[in-house]
Amino acid sequence: MPFATGLLMAILALVAGILILVKPRVLNYVVAIYLIVIGVLGLILSGISVAAVLALVAGILILVAPGLLNFVVAIYLIVVGVMGLIGAGISLEPVIALVAGILILLVPRLLNFVVAAYLIIIGIMGLIAYF
Numbered sequence: 001m002p003f004a005t006g007l008l009m010a011i012l013a014l015v016a017g018i019l020i021l022v023k024p025r026v027l028n029y030v031v032a033i034y035l036i037v038i039g040v041l042g043l044i045l046s047g048i049s050v051a052a053v054l055a056l057v058a059g060i061l062i063l064v065a066p067g068l069l070n071f072v073v074a075i076y077l078i079v080v081g082v083m084g085l086i087g088a089g090i091s092l093e094p095v096i097a098l099v100a101g102i103l104i105l106l107v108p109r110l111l112n113f114v115v116a117a118y119l120i121i122i123g124i125m126g127l128i129a130y131f
Contacts, residue, residue, distance in 0.1 A: 016031070016033075054079060058073070081098025
């Protein structure tokens with residue numbers, strides 16, 4: 001991934017996570033827009049890939065049916081975690097995604113905090129990788 005793109009994705013995740021903590025009522029919109037942007041960037045940069053299409057579909061589904069937010073986010077994180085573990089072996093980011101997805105399914109009322117924490121952690125890890 002090019003330097004500028006990785007940095008942009010890290011900053012986007014960090015900002016989205018902080019925004020969810022500060023304004024929890026915009027969770028649906030922030031998550032949907034984040035996933036759509038990630039999906040579009042993925043499609044532009046790496047062509048049609050499962051991860052990019054999954055992010056795009058999840059973001060659109062959240063905008064169209066906000067009541068499915070918990071399930072869509074949980075399933076997205078679990079699939080991303082499993083794909084990451086299969087593709088890259090055991091590393092921190094896929095494990096965090098998998099744990100966050102399972103936690104959302106087990107304790108749905110923690111959705112805001114789990115999503116915010118996930119995005120902030122991924123954003124910080126992305127920034128650390130570039131600095």
